[in-house]
Amino acid sequence: MVAEKRGSSANRLSTVLARQLGSQLLAFRDAAGLNQSAAAEVLSAQAAKVAKMERGWVPFRDPDIIALCKLYGVEDEAVVASLVRLAKLDRERRRAKGWWNALDQNNLREYIAMEDAASLVRTWQLSFIPGLFQTREYARSLAVSEGAWIDPDEIERIVEVRMKRQARLDGEHPLEVYAVVWEAALRQxxxxPEVMRGQMEHLLDMAELPNVRLQVLPYRSGGHPCMANAFNIVSFAEAESVDVVHVDTITSTLWVENEEDSSVYSTFFDRTARKSLAPKDSVSLIESIGKGMHS
Incomplete structure (x- = not known):
């Protein structure tokens, strides 16, 4: 599912948590054999409102959730309570005033908002160093090489966004990061060469952080489960939240938001991690590659 921007208000943006909640209510409505008009009637609203709710375009009111669950025959109080908590969490995130709210790209803004609220990010990278571990010089060189900018100032804005994201690695409740990186990303x-040596040294520093686990998948491992795409799996501390998978392609952003599909990505990540070098051996390989970077 690709997130798109519709309007400037945070209340008119489809969010990951609202889409999760909407999909659960849609499943309950289908199981009850009811249409959107029936759901709208119990809310004293139009069917269009129900459609927006089920697609995650609007924040959910607790009374609406309770009324819909009653209509759909959802009698388990624990299930209803979990939906209400999920709705509250979504409303809080919509109101959050983070620095990322000023970003133009909605997909990037939503991802950074999730990353800021996350407890764990598992990232698999094929072609470049994970953004949370990039040096300023590497990030700038990467932005220049992408060639998507028109105004040179755009490059510095890209770099600043990446540097601000890295603040989540510090603080009272630092983000846990489990990164698996293909050897090619280290050698590209x-x-x-000076930029690359600095990046390798920074990677070694990152690997020493207690909240970071870094592994390298070496060439000699051969074929592996994650050859098709790089991706991030974002996990939250709240029990009601399902892991969200973020996949960037050249033309779009894919969000994998249901538990069944996100668990598949988790399984593939774990399988690839098992084929990778242990953290200590990964550090040794990074050191070797850094020493081999010549002008």
Whole structure:
């Protein structure tokens, strides 16, 4: 499912948590054999409102959730309570005033908002160093090489966004990051050899953080489960939240938001991690690659 921007208000944006909640209510409505008009009637609203709710375009009111669950025959109080908590969490995130709210790209804004609220991010990278671990010089060289910018100032804005994201690695409740990186991403020269040596040294520093686990998948591992795409799996501390998978393609962003599909990504990530070097051996390989970067 690709997130799109519709209007400037946070209340008119389809969010990950609202889409999760909407899909659960849609499943209950289908199981009850009711249409959107029947659901709208119990809410004293139009069917269009129900459609927006089921697609995650609007925040959910607790009375609406309770009324719909009653209509759909959902009698388990624990299930209803979990939906109400999920709706509250979504409303809080919509109201959050983070620095990322000023970003133009809705997909990027939503991902950073999730990353800021997350407890764990598992990232698999094929072609470049994970953004949370990039040096300023590497990030700048990467932005230049992408060639998507028109105004040179755009490059610095891209770099600043990446640097601000890295603040989540510190603080009272730092983000846990489990990164698996293909060896090719370490050897692909981005910028000058000096930039790459600095990046390798920074990676070694990152690997020492207690909230970071870094593994390298070496060439010699051969074929592996995650050859098709790089992706991020974002996990939250709240029990009601389902893991969200974020996949960037050249033309769009894919959000994998249901538990069944996100668990498949988790399984593939774990299988690839098992084929990768242990953290200590990964550090040794990074050191070797850094020493081999010559001008």
């Amino acid at each position: 020269q981005v910028g000058s």
